[in-house]
Amino acid sequence: MAKSALLKSSLAKKYWMAFTGLFLCTFLVGHLLGNLQLLLPVSEAARDQFNEYALFMTTNPAVMILSYVTYISILFHAIDGIVLTVRNRKARPQKYVNFKPSTNTRWASRNMGILGTVILVFIVIHMQMFWAEMKFGSLEAYSTASGAQVKDLYTLTIQSFQDAEYGLIWVIVYVISMIAIAFHLSHGFASGFQSLGVNHPKYNNFIKKFGYAFAILIPLAFAIIPIYIHFGLEKI
Amino acid sequence: MKLTLKIWRQKNAKAKGSMQTYNISDVSPDMSFLEMLDVLNDSLIEKGEEPVEFDHDCREGICGTCSLQINGEPHGPDRGITTCQLHMRKFKDGDTIVIEPFRAAAFPVIKDLVVDRNSFDRIQQAGGYISVNTSGNTQDANSLPIPKEDADMAFYAATCIGCGACVAACKNASAMLFTSAKVSQMALLPQGKIEASERVLAMVDQMDKEGFGNCTNTGACEIECPKGISLENIARMNREYLKASVK
Ligand code: HEM
Ligand code: SF4
Ligand code: FES
Numbered sequence: 001m002a003k004s005a006l007l008k009s010s011l012a013k014k015y016w017m018a019f020t021g022l023f024l025c026t027f028l029v030g031h032l033l034g035n036l037q038l039l040l041p042v043s044e045a046a047r048d049q050f051n052e053y054a055l056f057m058t059t060n061p062a063v064m065i066l067s068y069v070t071y072i073s074i075l076f077h078a079i080d081g082i083v084l085t086v087r088n089r090k091a092r093p094q095k096y097v098n099f100k101p102s103t104n105t106r107w108a109s110r111n112m113g114i115l116g117t118v119i120l121v122f123i124v125i126h127m128q129m130f131w132a133e134m135k136f137g138s139l140e141a142y143s144t145a146s147g148a149q150v151k152d153l154y155t156l157t158i159q160s161f162q163d164a165e166y167g168l169i170w171v172i173v174y175v176i177s178m179i180a181i182a183f184h185l186s187h188g189f190a191s192g193f194q195s196l197g198v199n200h201p202k203y204n205n206f207i208k209k210f211g212y213a214f215a216i217l218i219p220l221a222f223a224i225i226p227i228y229i230h231f232g233l234e235k236i
Numbered sequence: 237m238k239l240t241l242k243i244w245r246q247k248n249a250k251a252k253g254s255m256q257t258y259n260i261s262d263v264s265p266d267m268s269f270l271e272m273l274d275v276l277n278d279s280l281i282e283k284g285e286e287p288v289e290f291d292h293d294c295r296e297g298i299c300g301t302c303s304l305q306i307n308g309e310p311h312g313p314d315r316g317i318t319t320c321q322l323h324m325r326k327f328k329d330g331d332t333i334v335i336e337p338f339r340a341a342a343f344p345v346i347k348d349l350v351v352d353r354n355s356f357d358r359i360q361q362a363g364g365y366i367s368v369n370t371s372g373n374t375q376d377a378n379s380l381p382i383p384k385e386d387a388d389m390a391f392y393a394a395t396c397i398g399c400g401a402c403v404a405a406c407k408n409a410s411a412m413l414f415t416s417a418k419v420s421q422m423a424l425l426p427q428g429k430i431e432a433s434e435r436v437l438a439m440v441d442q443m444d445k446e447g448f449g450n451c452t453n454t455g456a457c458e459i460e461c462p463k464g465i466s467l468e469n470i471a472r473m474n475r476e477y478l479k480a481s482v483k
Contacts, residue, residue, distance in 0.1 A: 010412075010450045011440055011477045084450050088408035091341050091449030097242075097255055098334040100308030101407055101456060109454040110407055191453040197478060199471030 013080055018195035020077040021188050027070050028181075028218050038157060038225050042234045048144035050154040058134065078120050085113035108187040115184040122177035129160065129170075158236050161229040174226045178219035185215035237263040237324060240332040241276065243288055246345050249352075253345065255334075265325035269312065270295060270302060272324055289348035295320040297462065300397030303404070304349055305336040310401035310460050318399060318462045338400050340409035342446040355446040356398050356414060362442035363435035364418040366427050386424045393420035395463045402457035402465070408449030413457035415443045416473035417465045423476050433480035440477055 034053060040046040057063050101110055108115065130153065133139055139151040161167050189211030193199070198207070238261045246253025260276050267275070270292050277287035293301035302319040306312035312322045327333060337345050342355040394417075402413035419436050422428030428435070451470060458467050 009440055009477075009481075010444050010448075011474060012481070014450060014474070015478065084452075088410070088449040088452070091409035091447060092339050092407075093341055094339055094345075096305060096308065096336055096339055097244075098305075098308040098336065101405075101454075103309055103313075104405060104456040104459040105407070105454040109452060112452060187453075194453045194467065194471050195451075195474060197471045197475030199468050201468075 013084055014195040016076060017080050017084065018192035020073040020080070022192045022196075023073050024070070024077065025185065025189065025192075025214065025218075027073075028222075032218060032221055035222065035225050038154075039228060039233075042158070042236055044145065047152070047154045048146070048150075050157075051150040051152060052144055052146070052148050054134065054153045055148060055150045074120075074123060078116065081113060081116050106187065108183040109191070112184065112187060115180050118177065118180040119184060122173070122180070125173065126177075130157065155236065158229055158233065161226045162233070162235055167230050171226045171230045175223045178223040181222075182215050182219040185219070186212060189214055237261075237265060237327070237329045239263055239272075239327065239330070242332065242334045243349070244336045244345075245288070245348055246337075247347065249344060249346055253348075255336075263324055265323070267324045268295070268320055269304075269306070269322040269324065270320050289346075289350050291350050292320060297321045298397065300399035303338050303351060303353075303400060305338055305404055307334055310338060310404035311399075311462060315459065316462060316464060318397075318401075321462075338404035340400075340403050340448065342409065342411065342448050343400060343403060351400075353398070353400050355448070356400065356411070358446065359411065359415055359439050359442045360398075360418060363431070363438035364422070366422060366431060368427065380426060382425060389468075390421050390424035393417045393424070393465065393469055396421075396461075396465050397463060399462060401460045401462060403448065405456040405460035406449065406451075407454060407456065408452055410451045410457070411443050411446070411448040412451040412470050412473065413461060413465055413467070415439055416469035419473045419476060420469040423472065432476060433483060436473060436476040437480050440473070 034057065037046070037050050037053060040049070057067070133156060134151055134153050139153065139156060141149055141151050144150055161170055163170070190208045193207050238259070241258045241260060242255050243258060244253055245256045258276060258280075260272070260279070262275065263272050270290070273288060273290055280287050291301050291303050293299045295302070297318045297320060300318070302311075304311065304319045306319065306322070311317060311319045312326065314322055314326055335349065337343075337349045337351050338353075340351075343351040343353055346352050396414060396417035398414065400414070403409050403411050419439055422435060423432050453467070453470075455467060458465065
């Protein structure tokens with residue numbers, strides 16, 4: 001029983017959900033640190049730096065392993081999340097006529113599935129826009145000052161958000177998605193710890209507060225980047 | 237007080253139920269909620285109608301038999317009490333009160349407001365016990381030292397009366413607060429440690445088989461629980477289960 005329990009039971013699903021969710025939180029931090037380079041003033045050096053970084057992220061074996069773990073985590077988290085959401089609905093086939101969950105729960109905690117779906121749609125759009133272009137698209141390659149052969153992801157990114165027709169729409173799409181992540185994590189961060197059994201009066205408060213700070217600051221920093229590129233950065 | 241009651245009526249487990257409206261006028265604010273329903277039933281019987289079936293037993297908050305989803309919350313708007321401890325002074329003259337049975341796939345309606353909570357008993361029977369005979373050979377309490385904190389937490393977990401409000405309040409109809417209380421009251425004490433692994437595996441397995449939902453840690457259960465059973469117990473169950481499954 002023990003072996004299958006770790007795969008099939010309700011609690012096992014929760015462990016995987018929490019484990020992949022918290023892993024994705026660390027991924028967000030790494031991803032953000034890379035993206036912050038986009039806030040540098042437009043220059044050849046900034047362009048070279050970002051493109052060399054992108055090359056490193058797509059070719060370094062250790063980073064590549066990490067990125068596959070990330071893809072698998074997203075896939076697992078999304079499938080598991082959808083399975084859980086469907087099962088949870090089935091557990092109450094006859095709905096209440098009058099149900100007031102707002103008296104005892106927060107909105108985000110009740111809408112993790114919807115928030116997650118918004119995030120999933122965003123991830124697909126985002127990968128299509130940049131990752132697929134980098135991997136399979138016809139991105140222009142050039143030599144940087146240090147002689148590395150790189151694809152010009154930098155220019156693609158900046159131009160996407162500065163585009164006269166669609167730039168603003170993309171900024172709005174990105175900002176909305178970051179709001180969804182913020183709400184997802186405002187519940188998810190602390191919830192992940194609870195699922196893994198980490199709950200003690202001594203540090204519960206810290207986890208909750210840290211979770212809120214994380215849920216606000218990380219998506220906020222992400223969201224500032226496209227906003228700044230569109231409204232603040234020199235046009236290229 | 238004058239009240240309008242919207243009550244779920246259902247002839248039997250198979251019948252399709254519906255909400256029915258009743259007007260009731262001679263309600264005293266000092267009545268308990270169940271006494272108010274008694275008054276309604278008296279008037280229905282006088283009129284030759286079928287009285288509203290609802291669960292109750294001790295009427296003093298210790299047995300867990302009374303249920304009812306009242307205005308969208310199990311046991312009504314108050315905290316830390318059962319329906320038998322809810323008083324009509326919590327409502328205003330002229331209020332409309334919506335009364336429904338606890339809703340969960342694992343709590344099928346038997347009649348009107350009465351649901352079958354045997355799924356809880358089956359979870360208990362799956363492992364919520366210790367396999368030693370405790371009658372007739374009681375040990376001296378001091379021969380088995382237990383840290384005060386553990387004894388207290390086991391006691392708090394043991395105050396769960398199996399009412400099912402946690403399931404009723406949960407958007408997922410999850411029974412994890414109940415199950416975790418029953419796991420914790422044993423797991424915290426030396427007598428319960430011996431069978432701890434089998435217990436948690438068997439009880440969670442039964443909980444899943446009954447068709448309860450999964451915990452999303454929304455915390456509704458903890459807030460609606462008449463005994464204030466804490467989410468800490470769910471975390472403890474999650475630890476116990478993780479330990480037991482990697483063994
Ligand atoms: C950046 C991406 C994401 C991060 C960092 C993230 C993080 C988390 C965390 C930490 C949790 C709490 C786990 C727990 O309660 O044990 C969670 C829960 C959840 N996530 Fe995500 N998530 C992400 C994307 C997604 C996606 C794409 C979906 C797709 C449907 C999703 C659906 C869910 C659902 C449904 C839950 C609640 C599960 C439950 O407890 O019932 N998430 N997420
Ligand atoms: S945990 Fe609380 S709400 Fe759930 S059955 Fe026990 S006493 Fe009732
Ligand atoms: S009737 Fe016993 S707790 Fe309400």
